[in-house]
Amino acid sequence: MVGHIKIDKVSKSFTNPDGSVVKALNEVELDIKPGSFVSLIGPSGCGKTTLLRAISGLALADGGDVYVDEEKVTAPGHERGFAFQQANLYPWLNIEKNIAFGLKARGIYKTHKEDVKEYIEMVGLKGFEKSYPHQLSGGMNQRASLARALVGHPKVLLLDEPLGALDAFTRMNMQDEIIRIWKEQQMTMVMVTHDVDEAVYMSDQVIIMTPRPAKIEQVIDIELGRPRARGNIDFIKYRTRILEILNYAGENHEPEYYL
Amino acid sequence: MVIKQIKKVSAILSALLAIQVHIRMPNSPLQPEASKPYFLYLLYAALAVFVVSYLLSFFVKPVDKKLESTGPLLAGGVLLLNIVNIVCSKLALLPVLFFPSLDRVFGVYVNDWELLLKCIGSSGKLLLIGFSIGAVIGFGTGILVGFNKKAAYWFNPFVKIIGPIPATSWSPLVLSLFATSYQAAVFMIALSVWFPITVMTSNGIANVQQTYFEVADTLGAGKFWKIFRVGIPAALPSVFLGFFYATTGSFVTLVTAEMFGCKLGIGWYLNWQKSMMLYANVYAGLILLAVLCNLIITLLFKVKDRLLNWQKGVIKW
Incomplete structure (x- = not known):
C-alpha cells in the first residue's frame, strides 16, 4: 500500500511583524502508516496546520525533511491532495470543471474523463455538474472540493479542518462520507481538527500536539471497530483521555474544550 | 392601477x-x-x-x-x-x-448626415486601432506587473508617473515624434487606454485570493496554467472595470487628438464647427458623441455579462 509519510525532525519558524521569531514546529518526528487515517489535534497555535502544510509542500520546513513513500517533499504536488477549510472552488468554473481542473492542468483529462464522472457520483453531486459554486450549499461545495482533491488519485489526502465551516448535521454526514471514501480508495488521510469527537470517530491514530514549543505530546491509537458509535463506552473513554491530555498540555491556557 | x-x-x-x-x-x-x-x-x-x-x-x-x-x-x-x-x-x-433652437440642432442630422457618417467612420477606425493597441499592451503589462515581482519593481514607478498625465498633454512631443499626425492620434488614444487597463489588470491579479493558487499547486498545475487559468479569470472583473474606464477615457482623448491634423472625425467636426461659430452643429456633434459612447459601453457590458456570468450572485456591480 502507498502513502507512507515520514516526518524527520521537522522545524519551522515564523517571524512576526515586530521581528520576534515564533517556533511553529520544533523537531517534530512522526511516522504515518500507509493507508491509515490520522488526526492532528491540539489547541490553536500548536502547529497542526503548519505540519500539514509541510507535508503537502505548500510551506517547506526550515529544518528536517518530510518523505512520502521515501520521496522527499520539495514542492506541492498532485500526489499529495489537500482539502482546505474553505472549499475554495473556483467561482468561474462549474462543479464539473472545478473537479476536472487538476486533470486538465496535468494534461491527462482526455484519458481520465470517466474519473470525473465517477468522483462526482461518489460525492453525491450527480445532477449538479453544471451548477456554479455559489448556487450550492457549503456542504455541497465541500464535497466538490473533496472530489477535486481525490480525482487525481493522490497517495495521501491532507485535510485542514475541512468540516470546520459546516453545520453540525452536515458535518456528521460528511465524516461518514470521508470515512467511506477513505475505505474505498485505501489511501492515507491526515486531518487537522479541533473536534475531539471527530478525531476519535474517524481516526486510527490521534496525534495530540502542544503549543510553544510546538511538538507532539502523545500519539493515541484508537482501537475501535468501524463503524463507530459515539455513545459507546470505549469511545467516551478515548474522548475523556484525549481531553485530559489536552487540558494538561494547555496548562496556562484556557482549555478549548469543555465537557 | x-x-x-x-x-x-x-x-x-x-x-x-x-x-x-x-x-x-x-x-x-x-x-x-x-x-x-x-x-x-x-x-x-x-x-x-x-x-x-x-x-x-x-x-x-x-x-x-x-x-x-x-x-x-x-x-x-x-x-x-x-x-x-x-x-x-x-x-x-x-x-x-x-x-x-432645437429645430436647428436636430436639423444638422438631416442636412449634414453624409459628413457626420463619414466622421463616425473615421473616428471609429481611429478609436478601434488606438484602443486595440492600448488594450493589448495594457493587458500584457498588467499581467507582467501582476505576476512578476521584478517587473512590478521596475514597471510600477513608470506606470505611476506616466499614467496620471492626460494622454493629450503629450501632443507637442508626440506630434514631432511621429511621421503623421494620424499615428500621433493613435498613440495618444492607445496611451489613454493603456493606463487604466494596466492598473486594473495588475491590481486584480494582486488581489486574487492566495488559496486559489495553493489549490492549483496541490492539484499539480504548472506556472502558466496558474497564470492563465487561475490568475486571469479571477482578475477578470477588475480587468473589465479597467476596460470601462479606458472606454470613457479614450473618447475624451479622441476628441482632442482629432484636433491635430485629422481631416475627418467627430472631434475634428466639433472643433471645426466651433471655430465657425456654428453651435447648432457643435451640439449635434456632442449629442452624437454621447450616444456613441453609451452604445460602446452598453456593448462592453453585454460582453461582460456573457464572460462573467458566474459573477451573478457573487458580486453586485
Missing part, C-alpha cells in the same frame, strides 16, 4: 404637450429660423413610438412592464427638451449664438 396607467401614458402626454407648445408658441424673432421644424418631426416620431408601445403593452407583457418603469423617465426627458425649446427658441432668453 390608476397610477400605473398614469405612468404608462405620461410619455404620450408629455410629447403632446411639447408638440402643442411648439406649434402654438411663435419662435422668437431673435432666433434664426430653421429651414424646417425638425424638432417637431422628432416629437412626432417620439409620439408615434410612445403610442405604438402603449397599444402593444396591452398584448405584450414585457412591453407593459418596460413602459411602466421607463414611461415617467421618457416623459421627463421630453419635458426637459420642451423647456429647453421654450427658453431657447420661443423666448430667446439666452444668447442665440451659443444657444441655437
Whole structure:
C-alpha cells in the first residue's frame, strides 16, 4: 500500500511583524502508516496546520525533511491532495470543471474523463455538474472540493479542518462520507481538527500536539471497530483521555474544550 | 392601477404637450429660423413610438412592464427638451449664438448626415486601432506587473508617473515624434487606454485570493496554467472595470487628438464647427458623441455579462 509519510525532525519558524521569531514546529518526528487515517489535534497555535502544510509542500520546513513513500517533499504536488477549510472552488468554473481542473492542468483529462464522472457520483453531486459554486450549499461545495482533491488519485489526502465551516448535521454526514471514501480508495488521510469527537470517530491514530514549543505530546491509537458509535463506552473513554491530555498540555491556557 | 396607467401614458402626454407648445408658441424673432421644424418631426416620431408601445403593452407583457418603469423617465426627458425649446427658441432668453433652437440642432442630422457618417467612420477606425493597441499592451503589462515581482519593481514607478498625465498633454512631443499626425492620434488614444487597463489588470491579479493558487499547486498545475487559468479569470472583473474606464477615457482623448491634423472625425467636426461659430452643429456633434459612447459601453457590458456570468450572485456591480 502507498502513502507512507515520514516526518524527520521537522522545524519551522515564523517571524512576526515586530521581528520576534515564533517556533511553529520544533523537531517534530512522526511516522504515518500507509493507508491509515490520522488526526492532528491540539489547541490553536500548536502547529497542526503548519505540519500539514509541510507535508503537502505548500510551506517547506526550515529544518528536517518530510518523505512520502521515501520521496522527499520539495514542492506541492498532485500526489499529495489537500482539502482546505474553505472549499475554495473556483467561482468561474462549474462543479464539473472545478473537479476536472487538476486533470486538465496535468494534461491527462482526455484519458481520465470517466474519473470525473465517477468522483462526482461518489460525492453525491450527480445532477449538479453544471451548477456554479455559489448556487450550492457549503456542504455541497465541500464535497466538490473533496472530489477535486481525490480525482487525481493522490497517495495521501491532507485535510485542514475541512468540516470546520459546516453545520453540525452536515458535518456528521460528511465524516461518514470521508470515512467511506477513505475505505474505498485505501489511501492515507491526515486531518487537522479541533473536534475531539471527530478525531476519535474517524481516526486510527490521534496525534495530540502542544503549543510553544510546538511538538507532539502523545500519539493515541484508537482501537475501535468501524463503524463507530459515539455513545459507546470505549469511545467516551478515548474522548475523556484525549481531553485530559489536552487540558494538561494547555496548562496556562484556557482549555478549548469543555465537557 | 390608476397610477400605473398614469405612468404608462405620461410619455404620450408629455410629447403632446411639447408638440402643442411648439406649434402654438411663435419662435422668437431673435432666433434664426430653421429651414424646417425638425424638432417637431422628432416629437412626432417620439409620439408615434410612445403610442405604438402603449397599444402593444396591452398584448405584450414585457412591453407593459418596460413602459411602466421607463414611461415617467421618457416623459421627463421630453419635458426637459420642451423647456429647453421654450427658453431657447420661443423666448430667446439666452444668447442665440451659443444657444441655437432645437429645430436647428436636430436639423444638422438631416442636412449634414453624409459628413457626420463619414466622421463616425473615421473616428471609429481611429478609436478601434488606438484602443486595440492600448488594450493589448495594457493587458500584457498588467499581467507582467501582476505576476512578476521584478517587473512590478521596475514597471510600477513608470506606470505611476506616466499614467496620471492626460494622454493629450503629450501632443507637442508626440506630434514631432511621429511621421503623421494620424499615428500621433493613435498613440495618444492607445496611451489613454493603456493606463487604466494596466492598473486594473495588475491590481486584480494582486488581489486574487492566495488559496486559489495553493489549490492549483496541490492539484499539480504548472506556472502558466496558474497564470492563465487561475490568475486571469479571477482578475477578470477588475480587468473589465479597467476596460470601462479606458472606454470613457479614450473618447475624451479622441476628441482632442482629432484636433491635430485629422481631416475627418467627430472631434475634428466639433472643433471645426466651433471655430465657425456654428453651435447648432457643435451640439449635434456632442449629442452624437454621447450616444456613441453609451452604445460602446452598453456593448462592453453585454460582453461582460456573457464572460462573467458566474459573477451573478457573487458580486453586485
